[in-house]
Amino acid sequence: AQSVTQLDSQVPVFEEAPVELRCNYSSSVSVYLFWYVQYPNQGLQLLLKYLSGSTLVKGINGFEAEFNKSQTSFHLRKPSVHISDTAEYFCAVRSGAGSYQLTFGKGTKLSVIP
Amino acid sequence: EPEVTQTPSHQVTQMGQEVILRCVPISNHLYFYWYRQILGQKVEFLVSFYNNEISEKSEIFDDQFSVERPDGSNFTLKIRSTKLEDSAMYFCASSDDWLEQYFGPGTRLTVT
Numbered sequence: 001a002q003s004v005t006q007l008d009s010q011v012p013v014f015e016e017a018p019v020e021l022r023c024n025y026s027s028s029v030s031v032y033l034f035w036y037v038q039y040p041n042q043g044l045q046l047l048l049k050y051l052s053g054s055t056l057v058k059g060i061n062g063f064e065a066e067f068n069k070s071q072t073s074f075h076l077r078k079p080s081v082h083i084s085d086t087a088e089y090f091c092a093v094r095s096g097a098g099s100y101q102l103t104f105g106k107g108t109k110l111s112v113i114p
Numbered sequence: 115e116p117e118v119t120q121t122p123s124h125q126v127t128q129m130g131q132e133v134i135l136r137c138v139p140i141s142n143h144l145y146f147y148w149y150r151q152i153l154g155q156k157v158e159f160l161v162s163f164y165n166n167e168i169s170e171k172s173e174i175f176d177d178q179f180s181v182e183r184p185d186g187s188n189f190t191l192k193i194r195s196t197k198l199e200d201s202a203m204y205f206c207a208s209s210d211d212w213l214e215q216y217f218g219p220g221t222r223l224t225v226t
Contacts, residue, residue: 036217043118043205044157044217051213090157100145101159101170102215 002027002093006105013081014113021076021108023091030096033074035065038088038107047089050074061085086112116140118218120206126224127196135191135221137206146189147207147215148181150174157205163189196225 005024013019025031032051036044048059055067065076074091088109092102119138127133139146148160161171163181180192189208193200203222207215 041219043219044207046214046216049214092157099170100147100162100209101172102149102157103159104149104157106156 002029002031002095002103004091004093004103004105006091006108008108009106010109010111012111012113015083016080018079019077019081019085019110021089021091021110023074023076023105025072025074025091025093027072027093027095032094032096033065033067034092034094034102035059035063035074035076036090036092036104037061038090040087044090047076081110081112083112083114085110118206118208118216120204120218120221122221123219124222124224126226129198129225130195133193133196133223135193135204135206135223137189137191137208137218138187139189139206139208140210140216141187143208143210143216145169145209145211145215146181146183147209148191149205149207149217150202151205151220152199152202160191193223196223198225201225 003026007022034049035047037047038044048057050057050067058064063078088107090107091105121136146163151157159172161175162169178194182190203220205220206218209215
C-alpha cells in the first residue's frame with residue numbers, strides 16, 4: 001500500500017516570495033508522482049509529474065518539483081508566487097506496478113498575500 | 115481545450131434514495147475513474163473502468179455503488195441507497211493512457 005503526507009495544511013506567503021509545499025510518500029514499489037492544483041469551484045488540474053529520468057521536473061505556471069528517492073519526497077516549489085496561485089495543491093502517487101489509481105495527500109491551501 | 119464535465123454540480127438527496135452522478139469524459143479517452151472527497155479529508159479513489167468493465171476498485175466501492183457507460187459519451191456512478199456518510203464531492207476523471215488523468219469539476223452530494 002502507498003500513502004502520501006502533506007505536512008502543511010495551510011501556507012500563507014507574500015506575493016513575489018518563494019514557496020515550497022512539502023510532500024512525502026511511502027510505497028513498497030516504484031512510483032509515479034504528481035502535483036495537482038484546484039482553484040475554487042474547479043476540478044483538479046495537473047501541474048507536473050515525475051515518471052522517470054531527471055529528478056527535477058518543471059510544470060505549468062512556473063512550478064517545479066524535485067523527486068528525492070532517499071528521502072521519499074516530492075516537494076513543490078515556485079521562486080516567486082502571484083496572487084493567482086492562491087489555490088489548494090494536492091500531491092499524488094501512483095504505483096508503477098500496474099495500478100491506475102492515484103493516492104492523494106490531504107492537500108495544502110496556498111494563500112498569497114498582496 | 116477538451117475537458118471533463120459533470121452534472122449536476124450539486125445534488126441533495128434523502129437517505130435511502132438512489133442517486134446517479136453523471137460525467138462526460140474527454141471524447142477520445144479510454145480509461146475512466148471516480149474519486150470522492152469527504153469534507154476535510156483526502157481525495158480517495160473509488161473505481162477505474164476500461165473496455166466496459168471495472169479494472170480496479172477500492173474497499174469503499176461496495177455493492178451500493180455501480181458504474182456504467184450507457185452510451186459512447188456518458189460515464190455514470192450510481193449509489194443505490196445513500197447513507198449520510200456518502201456526502202462528499204465526487205470527481206470523475208478520464209485518461210487516454212496511464213500517464214495523466216483529467217478531472218472534472220466535481221459533483222457535491224449532500225445526503226440528508
